[in-house]
Amino acid sequence: MSTTDGPTPLPGAKASQAAADRQSKKGGAGTSADATHKKGLFGAWSEKWQAMPRQKQWLYLIVVVLIAYALPVINPPILSTEPGNDFPLALFSMAVYALVAVGLNIVIGYAGLLDLGYIAFFAVGSYTAAMLTSPDSPFVKIPYLWTIPLAIVVAMCVGVILGIPTLRLRGDYLAIVTLGFGEIIRILATLIPAMKGQVGFQNVGRPPGEGADGIPIFANSNGTPWYWLTLTILIIVLFLAGNLERSRVGRSWIAIREDEDAAETMGVPTFKYKVWAFALGAGVGGMSGALFAGQVGFVNNQKFDIVTSILFVAAVVLGGVGNKVGAVFGGALVAYIPLRFTAIAEYKYLIFGIALMLIMIYRPKGLIPARQRLLAYGQQAYQRVRETSAKKSAVVTEKEV
Amino acid sequence: MGAHSEKVPVPEEVPVPAHGSHKPAIEIVESLDVDEAVAEAAAPERDIDVAVGDDLVEVKNLTIKFGGLVALDNVSFTIRRGEILGLIGPNGAGKTTCFNAMTGVYKPTSGQVLLEGRQLNGMKQHKITRAGLARTFQNIRLFGEMTALENVVVGLDARHKTSVVGALLRLPRHQREEKSSIERGMALLEFVGIAEHAGALARNLSYGSQRRLEIARALATDPKLLCLDEPAAGFNPAEKEDLMALIRTIRDDGYTVLLIEHDMKLVMGVTDRIVVLEFGKKIADDVPHVIREDPKVVSAYLGEPEDDFA
């Protein structure tokens, strides 16, 4: 989707780097931690992918997408979560987690802001959908599909309100404020009578349409259409995130993550872009929440605990911070493992907590270490440079001969 | 004072291609032997006027106190359009403090910094950059996980106007700006001599290339004044020689340069005028060969052999 234009480091640079390593270690900005990091399996894949011509990449992508759409119908025997859990519903859950991870990746991965209470935005989206569609709510009712964009807007507003006081300060404050907010939203849902605490909202709306037998297409028990809807949204979000990544917005985020002061000095309005990252992330979280509320059909205060929020962070970290394909993978994996291996489902928090620590300590780039591509037309330029330097070295070798 | 005006070669008749003519990146990389063409590609919208003598930056009575400590005491000087001004002084003289006050890192206790008559102090740092003042860092601060080209394009973005929505939907302006930023970014990398490393991560570049990349990134913001904070730190004599040539070329392309540097040879060899600070006060402000003879300056540097001034 996005890993289409990017460089492989030039051979020349590698050669000249050894000599100056002593000094550049001191001067080089950013993470020196993974300088010695091995490429690994996924790294090799990523290089192969870069070398492919564009048409071929598209072909592969289309095949992957088609397979993804076909999964609930095929229900492949080993992959399937059945008999323990319904496979289409599991797929839906995976898609929602993937969507959440892609949204959270904008905040954590791109802008380097640690949002530990992402569940709060998910909750805001869920409650927006529930309170505007459920018959249990005194509010005006609107069609379910309208609540999805509305959930984005409401979550973004909450994100901005929370972001403005905290994003001016150092990153740790954001982490603890979001962590607090993640817990507070649940308490508020309990304390405020209008949000109905544990009683919650039944019969949350669904997209229109009925099958021949009169049963709604988007029935709560039927995961397949919900999965397809979420997968489609996920693909759109991935494309949009890719567009942002390869623009001045994405570059500003990465610059902020790498060195905020230097970014400001280079003319990046850092505060503005941090608020944007936080708000856009919140928007995706709100949208995921609305989808989740629609499929489950029931929203109450028990569904949004801070623990799940940490699982979201684990999904991003697992996939590889800053890498949206990795985020999809991480999100899906975090949802999939407890559903597939029901024997260890009880230990999932412990497992992902340990994974979080181990990955950060030993493999901070995650399972799929891929660098984000930040230029919309970078590929041609890099290609050109490679050819020129190849030509030069060809001339040199000729002379030597 | 007459000496310095001779020293500024005014580039005459710079070939000016039509504005907005977007050559593909390929051609630029190949036509890079001509310096003027490079400068033109790097900042096509720029007016190359080097009316030397016209005041570009005025530092007026700048005072900075940290608690009881006076780091900068009522310092005033001007930077004229098209010159290379050296800012020197012994360690702790307040050079970097002055620099940081100009670029918005510190808020001055009193005094003003004016760029073309517009007051800079009090502005946010990113706005100062957009107003036309760019800097490099003494200890290199590149975006390590970005390629060299991407680093430069972050600088170019300071002049871009694409909104978040524009980028999200890839509106025409975004595409236009992205295309031109590749060309201009490559041209700038070529200009500082590291185009072949365009695709390498900044943190993997050699030390010298990182210094050059910082200059390219600062130039990318299309500054009226380029501030270099000890750009030659850690360089060997040959690299210093190259750097001097580069700084001169930058000036010849119509940029104004403020240079903080320890290396006397470099400062004397490249600047048009020098301001000397000692203990937060300005003690001299003149052309290099006068500064060299100034007894106050010599005594400020007492202990350093006379040779260093040559």
Added chain:
Amino acid sequence: MLSTVLTAVPADSDWINFDVAALAQNFWSATFDGLTFGAIYALVALGYTLVYGVLNLINFAHSEVFIMGCYAVFFTLSFLGFGPSAPNLSFGAILINIILALIAAIVASAVTAFLVERLAYRPLRKRNAPRLVYLITAIGASFVIQYLIFLWRGPLPEPALTMFIPTPIFEVFGTIIDSQQIVIVVAAVIMMVLVDQFIRRSRTGRGIRAVAQDPDTATLMGVNKEKIIVTTFIIGGILAGAAALFYVMKIPSGVQYNGGFILGIKAFAAAVLGGIGNVRGALLGGLLLGLIGNYGQILLGSSQWTDVVAFVVLVLVLLIRPQGILGTSLGRSKA
């Protein structure tokens, strides 16, 4: 559409109710109780502040350092025969038992703090990792400890454990002040004064301040930075252990696997309110937050509101005065 939504908003009572009369009536008891809670917050807040001072990091796992202390108190006192009803022992015997529990709590918390530093922070410091990585690792560590306890003890709170029945000591403004409140506040304040003096006067304290001010220079001046960091974590752990004892004393059935979490956030809010990195600020912030939380709880009608109020206070402080009330950092505090 928006206007219809607004008009459809249910009556005011469905959202938040303010009970000013209740607050006026219970003002003084809320004040004294708030100070008691505040003293506990302050002890935990000190742990955040000290670690923040030397490492410039929020130790997310500090809430788990605290909860380990709570479990130590619970197990020690259960072992010694304490239960839901007050023990039938002499004053001296109770005191000895409580001191034993305090020692156990301090050891458990200090060891946890030490292990967190060793396993989660030190490997990162060695390879100079970016801040984000520290924060994520710390939250991972906190998560792991929480769920280890969960797997071991289950989701429910431990049975209540009463140390002694609070007896009225004297009366102020028509409100009785009991022995428990006095014990907690006095003991907490004494501990904090000791820590304050330790940091100001002892050699190790000087080292802590030096590292807080400038780690590199401190190292050059012969301060063993690693040792100082470990010591700081352990001091934080000791204080959290003491806080754990008082917490269980105050809330007998408060020992639960995730019980440290909210208290941790409140203590952090207290540290920020007073000025993070500032030892005296932690005390001031803790007491103030205890008061505000208690007033809020009575005004709004449910004990859970204290959490919300604490959070709102945190956000407001960050918005208005992010450096906190006292503001100065650990490094700059006077000798």
